[in-house]
Each structure stands twice: as structure tokens, then as C-alpha cells.
Amino acid sequence: MTNVLVVGYGTIGQRLADGVSLQDDMNLIGVVDAAMSLSIRALKEKGMPYDLYAVNETCRAELAANGIPVRGLLEEALEKTDIVLDATSAGVGAKNKEQYKKYGVKAVFQGGEKNDVADVFFHGYANYEKGLHADFLKLTSCNTTGLIRAVDCLDKKCGIEKVAITIVRRVADPGDYHRGLTNALQVDKAPNHQALDLMTILPEIKATGILVHAPVTHGHFITVVATPKRDISVKEAIDTFKEHNRIRMVRLDEGFQGNASIFKYARDLGRPRGDLYEICIWEDTIVKSGKDIMFGIHIPQESVTIPETIDAIRAAMAMDTDGKTAVEKTNKNLGLGGWK
Amino acid sequence: MTNVLVVGYGTIGQRLADGVSLQDDMNLIGVVDAAMSLSIRALKEKGMPYDLYAVNETCRAELAANGIPVRGLLEEALEKTDIVLDATSAGVGAKNKEQYKKYGVKAVFQGGEKNDVADVFFHGYANYEKGLHADFLKLTSCNTTGLIRAVDCLDKKCGIEKVAITIVRRVADPGDYHRGLTNALQVDKAPNHQALDLMTILPEIKATGILVHAPVTHGHFITVVATPKRDISVKEAIDTFKEHNRIRMVRLDEGFQGNASIFKYARDLGRPRGDLYEICIWEDTIVKSGKDIMFGIHIPQESVTIPETIDAIRAAMAMDTDGKTAVEKTNKNLGLGGWK
Amino acid sequence: MTNVLVVGYGTIGQRLADGVSLQDDMNLIGVVDAAMSLSIRALKEKGMPYDLYAVNETCRAELAANGIPVRGLLEEALEKTDIVLDATSAGVGAKNKEQYKKYGVKAVFQGGEKNDVADVFFHGYANYEKGLHADFLKLTSCNTTGLIRAVDCLDKKCGIEKVAITIVRRVADPGDYHRGLTNALQVDKAPNHQALDLMTILPEIKATGILVHAPVTHGHFITVVATPKRDISVKEAIDTFKEHNRIRMVRLDEGFQGNASIFKYARDLGRPRGDLYEICIWEDTIVKSGKDIMFGIHIPQESVTIPETIDAIRAAMAMDTDGKTAVEKTNKNLGLGGWK
Amino acid sequence: MTNVLVVGYGTIGQRLADGVSLQDDMNLIGVVDAAMSLSIRALKEKGMPYDLYAVNETCRAELAANGIPVRGLLEEALEKTDIVLDATSAGVGAKNKEQYKKYGVKAVFQGGEKNDVADVFFHGYANYEKGLHADFLKLTSCNTTGLIRAVDCLDKKCGIEKVAITIVRRVADPGDYHRGLTNALQVDKAPNHQALDLMTILPEIKATGILVHAPVTHGHFITVVATPKRDISVKEAIDTFKEHNRIRMVRLDEGFQGNASIFKYARDLGRPRGDLYEICIWEDTIVKSGKDIMFGIHIPQESVTIPETIDAIRAAMAMDTDGKTAVEKTNKNLGLGGWK
The missing domain is CATH 3.30.360.10 (Dihydrodipicolinate Reductase; domain 2)
Known part of the structure; x- marks a missing residue:
């Protein structure tokens, strides 16, 4: 089981967490955020299906003040993590990268980051092989x-x-x-x-x-x-x-x-x-x-990148060396094509 | 168990069907519609969680031509039904009423119908008692x-x-x-x-x-x-x-x-x-x-009337003679207030 | 001076009337409409810069009841007209054409009409020569x-x-x-x-x-x-x-x-x-x-066809046999290019 | 003739300039702006019906670089001015006020400024008399x-x-x-x-x-x-x-x-x-x-304050001591009520 952490619980981050949860060969460590939000409020009302980590002590205090159960800090989560899906706002991912490096975890960034944040500019279908064993990948927008x-x-x-x-x-x-x-x-x-x-x-x-x-x-x-x-x-x-x-x-x-x-x-x-x-x-x-x-x-701008981001986990962790097989696994777990 | 049929599978009808399904003392006979639609297409892709009935033979043929499984005609559904939730377009409910009468089933109409379609103009909270044992109720918009x-x-x-x-x-x-x-x-x-x-x-x-x-x-x-x-x-x-x-x-x-x-x-x-x-x-x-x-x-215009419509079933069928108790049952089954 | 009548005083008709008024070699007989409207109300408040004709007696009565001065009926206007700019709703122009024929006046239809209403499908720049002497032209949309x-x-x-x-x-x-x-x-x-x-x-x-x-x-x-x-x-x-x-x-x-x-x-x-x-x-x-x-x-959908429609008058009436000269005259009168 | 300067040539400023131009007892010195804009581009294309002043040398250079004729700097305009209509962005008016004071000119601010920028919070109809002889007035939004x-x-x-x-x-x-x-x-x-x-x-x-x-x-x-x-x-x-x-x-x-x-x-x-x-x-x-x-x-948010702002000039300059007379003059010059 690959241990996956989602950093940034906004529009994309929430959907990545949902998507990873559906994979039978991945384990969602939890989600990380930097401030109180409507989405976190909803997470609590749903009964915390995911563990939530705070990016730092200030954030932990803010979340606690809003009655949100916090499992720990980003660092603690990183210790358990193989690969991060970074869905923070544009530019933040580049800063986070230093911390990921420190903890020796791989990361997949979303399209808002600059290309040079990553070793590979990745698209599940078109260039899966380039992502194999890569430490830092950036997904297309x-x-x-x-x-x-x-x-x-x-x-x-x-x-x-x-x-x-x-x-x-x-x-x-x-x-x-x-x-x-x-x-x-x-x-x-x-x-x-x-x-x-x-x-x-x-x-x-x-x-x-x-x-x-x-x-x-x-x-x-x-x-x-x-x-x-x-x-x-x-x-x-x-x-x-x-x-x-x-x-x-x-x-x-x-x-x-x-x-x-x-x-x-x-x-x-x-x-x-x-x-x-x-x-x-x-x-x-x-x-x-x-x-x-x-x-x-x-x-569908909110959710279209989820499958290819999960492909990126498979490539970076070399869970499958063949792109076609990897993509099929992602698809099966997300229910893609099942309706045909 | 009260047997409920939803007639009209549009914006409101779909949500009524979902809401009735959640009630532990009601049985959804199925849903009825008059023509092919995106919502019926989705129903099929979901694997037909509800039985679908056609309003007449023409409609049945159209649905079949689109590969939609049809369980029967409206008349067959009415035979098994205690009460209809009519969520058809404005004006159609008044026409349907004759058929409901013929089969001796009660009906709750939505706000688009004229008031005189019903014996009682109903709102779950404000006038529950007026709906008791009524044959035809119209919900507020x-x-x-x-x-x-x-x-x-x-x-x-x-x-x-x-x-x-x-x-x-x-x-x-x-x-x-x-x-x-x-x-x-x-x-x-x-x-x-x-x-x-x-x-x-x-x-x-x-x-x-x-x-x-x-x-x-x-x-x-x-x-x-x-x-x-x-x-x-x-x-x-x-x-x-x-x-x-x-x-x-x-x-x-x-x-x-x-x-x-x-x-x-x-x-x-x-x-x-x-x-x-x-x-x-x-x-x-x-x-x-x-x-x-x-x-x-x-x-929330698409879903706000669902609870009060379910209250109306409780009133018309006299499942509860006390409005407060009835409303609480509806709420519990819909998960209302559970988040507090 | 070419005598021009605008039939249909909607979005396009109003702008055609304004555009024809600016031409130094055309005379606007007036505008014709079929019912009371905000635009006619505005025409009155402006002091009737154009004569208004009613399409028939019913319409004349309706306009009069609203205090709108009516100069006469469509037929009276047609007697003074060389060419009609028909800016009625799609389909109406085809019906009006019979009346234009009866009075021997030419007509230019807008893009909403079917192509077969006209002898020539016209665009001022691209095929001016085809419009020369034509009786019925239809402008591109x-x-x-x-x-x-x-x-x-x-x-x-x-x-x-x-x-x-x-x-x-x-x-x-x-x-x-x-x-x-x-x-x-x-x-x-x-x-x-x-x-x-x-x-x-x-x-x-x-x-x-x-x-x-x-x-x-x-x-x-x-x-x-x-x-x-x-x-x-x-x-x-x-x-x-x-x-x-x-x-x-x-x-x-x-x-x-x-x-x-x-x-x-x-x-x-x-x-x-x-x-x-x-x-x-x-x-x-x-x-x-x-x-x-x-x-x-x-x-600019409301006004873009005005210049080419005025070109169409020049072509149909053979006011200029050369397209380039015709277009330049239209442009000059409309102030086009003057800002360069 | 009261000499009026409009500072800020945005949505409101343009309309104030137009409105002042229509008054038979006011003289528009010109308009002032701080940067190139579409509205200034349009002013030039119209042939500079108003003189344009730059707020400072940097701005003058920018305007000149865009081929816009500049009559002078704000200071030069203030020397000829009795009263300024300040239609700058919220907060800027408060800063400009010091300069108006220095040149001994009165000013009317728009609703975006804080109330304390002015001696009187003004509305032409409701409190005209309070504006009489005032140096600084702020109009309601x-x-x-x-x-x-x-x-x-x-x-x-x-x-x-x-x-x-x-x-x-x-x-x-x-x-x-x-x-x-x-x-x-x-x-x-x-x-x-x-x-x-x-x-x-x-x-x-x-x-x-x-x-x-x-x-x-x-x-x-x-x-x-x-x-x-x-x-x-x-x-x-x-x-x-x-x-x-x-x-x-x-x-x-x-x-x-x-x-x-x-x-x-x-x-x-x-x-x-x-x-x-x-x-x-x-x-x-x-x-x-x-x-x-x-x-x-x-x-009509873009233009509704124009009449009351012009009333404010009449009050501040004591052009009329009676509000009713003042308002009627403004109305007459703007054509208000003439359509009745």
C-alpha cells in the first residue's frame, strides 16, 4: 500500500482525497490545510472521514478554536507518507517542496505551479513512462x-x-x-x-x-x-x-x-x-x-485532473511500469468506463 | 408500510423518490414519467435503483427504444399504490387526478398546480392537522x-x-x-x-x-x-x-x-x-x-419541499395524528438536525 | 435622392433608420411597425424624429390609444418608397414581400429570412456587383x-x-x-x-x-x-x-x-x-x-449589419456601379474610418 | 459663471463633465486624470471636447506617450477653478483635499469617500440648505x-x-x-x-x-x-x-x-x-x-448622482439660496421632467 498525503484541502484537494480513498492499493494518510474553511467545516459535519493535519501551530489553534479535530502537524503526517499530492494555491507548492525533500517524500504538483517545480511535466496517458521513479512531477492543468x-x-x-x-x-x-x-x-x-x-x-x-x-x-x-x-x-x-x-x-x-x-x-x-x-x-x-x-x-474543471494525478502516483512509485496497466487500475478504482 | 408512487421524474420528482426511499415506514413503488430525459438516462446508468413506469404505451415504446428497462404502465403502478406524489409540470397534475381517483389512491401535488386541485393547501409545520385523512393535498411552492x-x-x-x-x-x-x-x-x-x-x-x-x-x-x-x-x-x-x-x-x-x-x-x-x-x-x-x-x-429551490411533501404523506395516510411527531419522523429519516 | 422605408422598428430597424438618415443621398420616408413597443415609446419621447406608419388599422388604433402620432398606413408609405429595408422578425419579411412587389418597390431583408426570399445573398464588400439592379436582396446575418x-x-x-x-x-x-x-x-x-x-x-x-x-x-x-x-x-x-x-x-x-x-x-x-x-x-x-x-x-450584433445594408441600397438602386465607391460613400456618411 | 473642474475621469467623472457642460451658468474648466484609460482614449477620438489636465508630470508623460493632448497640470487647472467635483476612487479624494484647500477651491466628493472628508453630507432635495456656502460637501452614494x-x-x-x-x-x-x-x-x-x-x-x-x-x-x-x-x-x-x-x-x-x-x-x-x-x-x-x-x-448607478452633485455646486457657491429654485435650474439644464 502506498501512503498518500493530500496537502491543500480546496477544490482539487478534496477531490484528490476522495479519489485516493477509492484506490485499493493506496492508503490515504490524511489531508493538510493552512486555515479554516467551509470545506473543513463540511469535513467535520461529515464526521471526519479523513484525518486532518494543520500546516503549523497557528493553523492548528485556529482549527481547534472552530471545534475541528486536528490529528497533528504536517511534519507528523510527512513521516508516514510516501508521496504527497500538493493541491495548494499556485506558488505555495514550490515552497512546500523543500519540506517534502527534507522528509524524503515524493510529490505531485497541480497545474498552477511553474514547470520547474518538478522533474517531469506529466500526463497519465501521453507520457506515463517519463514519470516512472520521478521524485517531483507536475500535472498538466x-x-x-x-x-x-x-x-x-x-x-x-x-x-x-x-x-x-x-x-x-x-x-x-x-x-x-x-x-x-x-x-x-x-x-x-x-x-x-x-x-x-x-x-x-x-x-x-x-x-x-x-x-x-x-x-x-x-x-x-x-x-x-x-x-x-x-x-x-x-x-x-x-x-x-x-x-x-x-x-x-x-x-x-x-x-x-x-x-x-x-x-x-x-x-x-x-x-x-x-x-x-x-x-x-x-x-x-x-x-x-x-x-x-x-x-x-x-x-469538468474541478475533477478532470484527478485520474491523471492518481496515475502520477503509480508512475512515481513505480507501482506499475506499464502506463496502460496503471491507467486501467486507476480507471477501475474510479469506476471509469464501467458504465459502458 | 405506506406504498408511495412518484409521478413525474423531473427536478422535484427525483428528489421525492430519494426522500421516500430514506423513510423507514414507506415503500417506494417506483417512478413514472412521460418521455425520455437526461434524468432517466442517469437512472439507467445507476442501474435502475427504482422501478420505472411509463405513462402510456407510446412512452413505454420510446423508453424501450432508448434501452431503458420499463416495469410497466402507470395503471399497473397505481394498483399497488396508496398515495401518489405528483411532481409533473404545472397543469398536468390536475389531469392526472382523475386517474388517481379511479384507482382510489390519494395524491399530493406540488406548488405549480392550482389550489383547487386539492382539498387542502398544505405545509407540514404550519397546518399538519388540516391534512389528516385528506385525499388530495397541494403543497406550498x-x-x-x-x-x-x-x-x-x-x-x-x-x-x-x-x-x-x-x-x-x-x-x-x-x-x-x-x-x-x-x-x-x-x-x-x-x-x-x-x-x-x-x-x-x-x-x-x-x-x-x-x-x-x-x-x-x-x-x-x-x-x-x-x-x-x-x-x-x-x-x-x-x-x-x-x-x-x-x-x-x-x-x-x-x-x-x-x-x-x-x-x-x-x-x-x-x-x-x-x-x-x-x-x-x-x-x-x-x-x-x-x-x-x-x-x-x-x-434551496430544488429540494426544500421534500420534507414537507413527506409530511403530507404522513398526514393524508394518518400515519401520525400529531404533527410534531410526524415531522420528527420525517426529519430523522432525512437526517435533518442530526448535525447539530 | 433614394426614398427608403424601414419596416420593423426593433433592434435592427431603429439602427437602420438612424443609418439611412445619415446618408446625404437618401431620404428616409419613415419607419413602419406592427405593435406598440418601448422603442416606439422612446421615439415619441424624442419628438418623432421619423414619421411612423402602422402596418394596418388595428395597429394604428393601438398606437393612437397610446398617444403615438401615426402618419399613415404601410400602403401609403410604400407609395412614396423606392426601396424597403425589412427588419421584421424572421419569416415576416417573406410575407411582406408580396406587398412590396405589388407596389413595385425593391427590398433588402435581414439575415433571419430564408435565402430564397431574395434574388441575391448580399455582402457589401464581398459581392457588391451581384446586388446591382437586384429587386430583392438578403443580407448576411x-x-x-x-x-x-x-x-x-x-x-x-x-x-x-x-x-x-x-x-x-x-x-x-x-x-x-x-x-x-x-x-x-x-x-x-x-x-x-x-x-x-x-x-x-x-x-x-x-x-x-x-x-x-x-x-x-x-x-x-x-x-x-x-x-x-x-x-x-x-x-x-x-x-x-x-x-x-x-x-x-x-x-x-x-x-x-x-x-x-x-x-x-x-x-x-x-x-x-x-x-x-x-x-x-x-x-x-x-x-x-x-x-x-x-x-x-x-x-457588435446590434449594429454591425447597418453599413452593408446601406451598401445594399446603393447596389439595388445602382446608385454606384462600383462597389468600392459605394462602400466609401456609406462609410463617409456613417463616419467610418474618420477616426484613423 | 461658476468655474468647475472635474477630478477623476472614470464612470462618474465623465458623466459629471457632461452634466456641467449642459448648465447655462457653469463653465467646465476641464477634467483631470491620473493615468491613461479607455475613457481618455475615447475623449481623444471625440476630438477633446474638454481640456484634459494631468495629475502630475509622470501622468502627463504617459498621456503624451499615448498621443493624448494635455492642457496642463492639476495645479494650473486649480488656479482657474471655483469648485472641484472630485470623482476619484474611494480614499483618493481625502488626499486631494489638501491641495484643494491650498488653492482655496471648494469641493464636492462622491459617496465613496468617508463622511469626515466633508463639512456636509449632502443630498440636493433633502437638505439643500445645509450645503449653502459650505467648502466641502460629500454626496450620498x-x-x-x-x-x-x-x-x-x-x-x-x-x-x-x-x-x-x-x-x-x-x-x-x-x-x-x-x-x-x-x-x-x-x-x-x-x-x-x-x-x-x-x-x-x-x-x-x-x-x-x-x-x-x-x-x-x-x-x-x-x-x-x-x-x-x-x-x-x-x-x-x-x-x-x-x-x-x-x-x-x-x-x-x-x-x-x-x-x-x-x-x-x-x-x-x-x-x-x-x-x-x-x-x-x-x-x-x-x-x-x-x-x-x-x-x-x-x-441607474452610473448617472443617478449627477443632478444632486450639480445641486451641490449651486449650494456651495450659493448660486441659489433656495433649494427648490436651484434644483429646478439643474433639472431644466439636464432636461429633467421636460418629457412629461
């Missing part, structure tokens, strides 16, 4: 993780020469009050980082793209214009995507009208928090222009 | 249900002479594409129906109010200006609300910044679909002006 | 009109082989209550009609695209991935766009952060209604991937 | 300004004992990217400052209230529950409001469905920037509960 699933999947089928990506990015998660837009789209400088990141992970593919922020909370929407090396039909693309256990194909006539339908569906499924690990691709959006193939993807 | 919880609770404490209500109404549920507003508030003709309905349920209280629709999905927000018969302090009001098992008191300094915080909290709690049965009142909003007391309420 | 400005402009510079278009479509105009989305993106079946329409107007270019609706009101946002026949640099593209009097180049460092900045800027400019006739292209979005060039466009 | 118009108007008619106020506050102005909410209502600690401010301006009235932020840009919506000293009918209230030149009565059946309708109407009216100086009260929202009267108000 939510958009990039989902995007690469789709592009890598096509690339393995027919070879992809280049992609042009338009991202309609949700500006806030449900419940966010510290950020938001009202009746406005916001344009970013191009190319977007997701295109650059894709080229780092899949260096043989050329990529560029434009990102615009939209005032919604339930998922990003990405369009991809891909130039394949050999011609691929719409039918072939659908069949290829359908085989992938982290991709769902959806259709307008099924009632999937957009990002909000997918959130509703995941709630109706009874998924905790209404989360979906899969990206969705609308069959109705797959079109061709000459050899180019274009399609639209839904990215 | 989501806003009215939550509003009456708070007003009735104060009324029982200190007597309420009159209330003036401002409702900021969410325009759509998460996942709705058939209605919505974009960057607009919409004003309704005053007084709002909730004020009128409150006077029907609590005839000794005078009420008026204004309703404005706002472009959000996670809950209505209501302010109440209440004139009590005897002076009541803010502290006393808080204590009174706190004793109520269907009311949660929340505070800004706990991180509850608004409706979206409450939705986030319920998701973090692991509640199915991120639902909350309770209304929330912000302690920070309770203020006085002379004898008048003013406060702000959050109404 | 707002997105297509703006899109073609940009694509045609590049096509004339370096030749365009194909384009892939992603449209983030605003769901409602400011003030709309009859349509809207709340916290949702809505996906359409691909390819979008704008891609198909582009191929009708510019048949030598291949086009496809995906459209997603976003809950905003101030303009559509389009990304275009264009494959040029010969390589073109970002600098060259910027210079080409800058020469076009119906395109504005904007930059993030100037403060143009998105669609809402552009609306604000137009308001600050003192443009009536805060309108802009120009499309805007962000210099910051222009990127290349191999030979392909990608860029992002803002489409 | 946008919500309070509009609210007091309505309450003061009723108070003069029938006496008001107390009010309870619910404010649905727009979170951002059109074009704002530095603030915003997405799919969230945000609750504030009660009582809101507008209730407290109302009691400062109208000390004989008791007030309390709750404020909730909503994700819209076109105006705040306020409900008022007022307890009059003597009974007043709905009809009487309507007639009283109608006489007020800074209040418009609107109705749902006229097409005014909410805040967005009002913005649309003002755009259709051809008002610069689509602005309205008047508050609007929906006749349809005026209801009674016992003696209490309740109604709903629209506050």
Missing part, C-alpha cells in the same frame, strides 16, 4: 489534461500534425466569490498556455490557440481544429473516442445541450459533488473541412 | 414552503402581526436551458403569490411583497420584515431559529457569503446532487427597526 | 457579415484556402427578456450556418465551424483559423486589417479586455446607443501555426 | 441618492416614520473587468450603509435594511417598506411620485420588465451612453399591508 486526452487519442489512431485550439474558459467554480465576471467575455493574449503545454507533452504536434473567459461555472468548452497525418472520417473519430475510458461521447438529441446539462447529469448520477472525471465530446460538433477535423470538448 | 418555516417559527414564539417580503428569485435550476435571463433583473406584479399563499396557510398574519427574478441558479434569497406582536430581540430570534430542524443558521465569518456558498457546502457535505433540505438564515442579516425584525433567508 | 469582412480582407491580400470558425455567440441583446441563458453554455449542431453562408458568398473558400452560446449581451466573439494560399506574417495581417474602414484593431494594453470593454468604449465615444459599426480584432490574438493564421474578432 | 428621492418625496407628502430597505445591488458597471460575480448572490452584513446614511440625511426617519449583490450591470433594484405617519393610498403615492422631476413612473404593460428594459429605453431615447438621471418606480410594485406602503425602485 485542467484544460490541458482534458485536451490532451482527446488529441493524444486521435494521435495514436491517425497521427496529428497540428492543432488550433479555442478555449471558452469558465471564470469561476461554483461557490467562488473571489473571482468572477458579469456580462463580459475576457480575451487573453495568444497563444494560450494550453497550446504551449500540449507541445511540451506531445512535442511532435504543432499547436496554437486563443482563450476567452466566459461568465459560467460548470466547465470549460474547447474547440479543436486538428490536421491529421492521414485522413480520418467522422465515424472513425467517434469510434476512437468511444474506446477511451476517460472520454464520454454525448449528443444533443440525448439532452446534452451544453456544459450545464453535463453537470446536471453527473448530479443525477449521484456522483459525489456532481463531479465527472470524464471529458465529454459532442458527436454533433465533429465536422471536417478537407482533411482537417474539428470537434468540441467539455472539461 | 418552494419559496412559500421555506418562508413559512421561518415565519411560523417566529409566530409560535412571539406572534407575528404582519410581514413584508422581498424575493430575489433564481430564474433557472442548474442544467435548465428552457428558461433563463442574461444580465437582467425582472420585476413581477406585486403582491407576489407567496405573500398571498402565506396568508392562506397562516390566516392571522397580514402579508405583502415584491418579487424580482435574478440571473442565478443556486437558490432564492428572501428578506422578511416582520412586525411581531411582542418585542423580540435579535438574540432570541437566533435562538428560536436554531431550535428548528429545518432551518440552519449561517454566518458570513464562517464563509457563507451567499447562495453559491451554500450550494458548495452541500456538495462538500457529500449530499446527493449537492442538495440541502434546510433553509439557511444569515445571522448577520437579522436587524431591528423599532419593534420590526428583518432577516434574510436562502431557499 | 450579423456574425457572417463581420466574419466575412475579416476573411474577405485577408483573402484579397493573400488568398484564403479554408477557414475553421469557432463562434461564442451572445444569447440576448441588452434589454431582452424573451430569451436568455443563466450560467450555461449551449452547443449547436455543427457546422454552424455562418460557415455555410461564408461559402455561399465566397465560394472558393472552404469553411466549417462550431457555435456555442454564452450568457452575455455585448457582442459575439469569433476565432478564425485561416489557411492562406501564400504565407502571411502577423505584422502583414495587422497592416491589412488596419486599412479596412469597417475593422478596428484593438489591444489588451489599450484597455480592451473583451466584448464589454468595446461596448463601454462606444458609449464613451458618445455613439448613439453605444453602438459600433466596426468589428474589432485583437492584435494580441493573432498567432500562427505553420502557415495557418488564427485571430479573434468582436461582432 | 448612488443607491442612497435615489432612495432618498423617493422617501423624501413621500415624507413631504404624508410623513414617514420608518423604512425597511432591501437592496439588490448590481455588482459591476458595464465594461468592468476588475470586479464581478458569476452565478452567485452575495449577502452583506446588515444593516446596509444606505439605511444608516438615510438616517443621517433624514434624521427623523428610522431605517434598516439588507443588501444582496446580484450578477447584473444595468442598475440596482430597491424595495422599500415605508410606515407613513398618516395613511396614504396607492393612487396618492403614484401621483406624488409623478410630480417629482427626478422620478419616472413605469409599468410592466408599457414594456418595462426590469432594469435591462430601462437601460434599453435610455439607449433608444438617444441619451448619451444610454444614461438616465431619473430613478424609476414600477407602479405595479406599489402595494399596501395595513398602513405600510411598499414599492420597488430602479437606480
